[in-house]
Amino acid sequence: MEWLRISLGIVAALVIVFPFAVHLYIVVHYIPVVVRIFQEKPIFIMPFGEPAEHAEEITLTTPDGLALKACYLKAGKPRKGVLLFGLEFGSNRWACVPYCEFLREAGYDIFAFEMRGQGESRAQQGYEALQWVTDFEVIDFQTALAYLRSRADKDPRGIGLFGLSKGGSAGLMVAAQDDYVRCFVVDGAFASVTTMVPYMKQWVMIYTKMPCLIPYIPDWYLRLAARIGIRRIERLRRCHFAVLEPRMAKLAPRPLLMIHGGADNYIKPDMARALFELARAPKEFWLVANAKHNQSFHLAADEYKSRVLAFFDQHLGGIPDPWANGTLNQEAVSKEPSITGEW
Numbered sequence: 001m002e003w004l005r006i007s008l009g010i011v012a013a014l015v016i017v018f019p020f021a022v023h024l025y026i027v028v029h030y031i032p033v034v035v036r037i038f039q040e041k042p043i044f045i046m047p048f049g050e051p052a053e054h055a056e057e058i059t060l061t062t063p064d065g066l067a068l069k070a071c072y073l074k075a076g077k078p079r080k081g082v083l084l085f086g087l088e089f090g091s092n093r094w095a096c097v098p099y100c101e102f103l104r105e106a107g108y109d110i111f112a113f114e115m116r117g118q119g120e121s122r123a124q125q126g127y128e129a130l131q132w133v134t135d136f137e138v139i140d141f142q143t144a145l146a147y148l149r150s151r152a153d154k155d156p157r158g159i160g161l162f163g164l165s166k167g168g169s170a171g172l173m174v175a176a177q178d179d180y181v182r183c184f185v186v187d188g189a190f191a192s193v194t195t196m197v198p199y200m201k202q203w204v205m206i207y208t209k210m211p212c213l214i215p216y217i218p219d220w221y222l223r224l225a226a227r228i229g230i231r232r233i234e235r236l237r238r239c240h241f242a243v244l245e246p247r248m249a250k251l252a253p254r255p256l257l258m259i260h261g262g263a264d265n266y267i268k269p270d271m272a273r274a275l276f277e278l279a280r281a282p283k284e285f286w287l288v289a290n291a292k293h294n295q296s297f298h299l300a301a302d303e304y305k306s307r308v309l310a311f312f313d314q315h316l317g318g319i320p321d322p323w324a325n326g327t328l329n330q331e332a333v334s335k336e337p338s339i340t341g342e343w
Contacts, residue, residue, distance in 0.1 A: 030225070031229050034225070034226065035232050035233055037199075038229060038230070038233055039130060039233060039236075039237075041130065041131065042089070042131055042266060047091045048091060048092045048094065048095060049091075049092060051071075052073060052094065052097055054073065055071040055072065056071065057069075057071060058070040058072055058113075060144060060147055062116070062139055062140060062143045063139065063143070064124075064139065066116050066121070066124060067121065068113050068114055068115065068116065068121040068122070068140060068144075069093060069119060070111065070112060070144070070147075071096075071111075072109065072111050073096075073100070073104050073110040073111075074109050075104055075106075075109050076104055076105045077105070077106070078107060079107055079109055079155075080106070080108055080312075080313070080317035081155060081157070081160060081317050082109045082111065082148060082154075082159045082160070083100065083103060083108050083109065083110050083111070083159060083160045083162050084111050084112075084144060084145070084159055084160070084161050084162070084163075084171065084181070085099070085100055085162050086161065086163025086164060086167025086168050087113075087115070087119075087163075087166075087167040088164040088165040088166055088294055089118075089129075089130075089131045089166040089167075090118065091118070091119070092118070092120065093113060093114050093119055094112075096110060100112075102309065103162070103308070103309060106309055107317065108160075108316075108317070109155075111144070113140070115129065115136075115137050116137075116140055117129045124136065127237070127239060128237070131165070131166050132166075133166060133169050133170045133173060133192075133242045134239040134241050134242060135242055136239060137242070138170065138173055138174055140170075141171060141173070142174055142178075145174065148180075157316075157320075158179070158316075159180060159316075160181070160183050160184070160316040161175055161183070161184045161185065161186070162185045162186075162308070163184075163185075163186045163187070163189065164186075164188055165189065165267075165294055168186030168187060168188065168189035169186070169189045169191060169244055171184070172186060172189060173244050173247055175251065176248070176250040176251055181254070182315065182316055182319065183254055183255045183257075183311070183312070183316055184257070185257045185311055185312070186256075186257075186259065187259040187294065187297070188259070188264065188272075188293050188294045189258065189260075189272070190267040190272065190275065191243070191244035192230060192241055192243060192244070193223055193226055193227070193243065193245055194274045194278075195271050196226040196229075196230075197219060197222045197223055197226055198270065198271055200222050200225065245275065245278055248275065248279040248280075249279065249280050251279055251283075253280075253281075253282065254315075255282040255283065255284075255311070256279055256282070256283040256284070257283075257284050257286065257307070257308070257311045258275075258276050258279075258284070259296050259307075260272040260285070260286070260288070260296070261287075261291030261292050261293055261294070261295055261296050262287045262288055262290055262291055263291055264291070264293045265292065266292075266293045272287075273285065284311075288304075
C-alpha cells in the first residue's frame with residue numbers, strides 16, 4: 001500500500017502542485033513584462049492633415065463633459081450617403097481628407113472627429129490614451145453617432161463606417177450594438193486578446209528562464225494570462241479596456257470589408273485573420289501584399305479606392321431612401337441607444 005500512496009502523491013503533485021507552481025511563476029515573473037509592453041506606444045509617424053476650406057467645423061460634447069473637435073465635409077455631388085471616419089491613433093481630424101476625398105467626390109458626406117486627448121480634442125484629467133480601445137473611446141464614438149443622428153440633414157437610412165487601426169476597432173465596437181451603422185470598412189483594425197496572445201508566445205521565449213515550460217502552456221491559459229495583465233493595467237490607468245472579439249459576430253448581417261497590410265509587422269496578418277474569423281457573413285478580407293501597418297492605401301491606391309467605393313456604393317449608396325413616396329419607413333431608422341461606454 002505504501003507504493004500506492006507514493007504514486008498517488010506523485011500524481012497529485014503533477015496534477016495540482018506543478019500547474020499551480022507554473023501559474024505562480026508566470027504571474028510573478030511574466031505578467032509584469034506583459035503589463036509593461038502593453039503600455040508601450042507604437043513608434044509611428046502620426047499623420048496630420050491640413051484644414052479643408054469647404055469643411056464644417058464642429059465641437060461635440062461627451063456626456064462626461066469633454067469637448068471633441070470634429071469636421072463635416074459635404075459631398076461634391078448629390079449625396080449617396082454619410083460616412084463616419086475613425087482616425088488612427090494620434091492623428092488629427094484633417095487626416096481623413098486624403099483617405100476620403102475620392103469618396104466625397106463620388107457623393108458621400110464625410111464626418112471625422114478626434115477622440116479625447118487626440119488632436120485638438122480636450123484631454124481627460126488622469127487619463128492618457130494608448131493605442132488600445134477603452135470605454136472612454138467607446139463613449140466618444142457613441143457621441144459622434146448621436147451627433148450624426150441629430151443633424152437636420154441626417155440620413156435616415158443610416159451611415160457607413162470607414163476606420164483605420166484604433167479608429168476602426170473602436171468604430172466596430174460601437175457599431176456592433178448600433179444598427180444605425182449599415183456597413184463597415186476597416187483598415188488595420190485589431191483587438192486586444194487576438195493581438196496579445198501571439199505576442200505573448202514570443203515574449204515567453206525571450207523573458208522566461210524556463211523555456212522547457214513553453215510547449216506545455218496552452219493558448220487558453222495565455223488568454224487567461226493576457227486578461228490578468230489587462231486587469232492590472234486597468235487599475236494602474238483607471239480605465240477599462242473594451243473587448244472587441246465577442247462583438248464581431250454581432251456585426252452581421254451587415255457587411256464587413258476588412259483590409260490589412262500583408263507586411264504589417266505590428267498587427268500581423270495572422271492576428272487580423274483571427275479577428276476576421278470571429279465575424280459572420282457577409283464579410284470580405286483583403287490582404288494587401290507588401291503593405292505595412294496603415295500603408296495599404298498608399299501602396300495600392302487605385303485598387304484601394306475602387307474596392308472601397310464599390311463596397312459603399314453597393315451596401316450604403318444603393319439602399320432605398322425611406323422617405324420615398326413621402327412616407328418614412330420607421331423600420332429603416334434605428335432607435336437611438338444610450339451613451340454609456342459600458343462593454
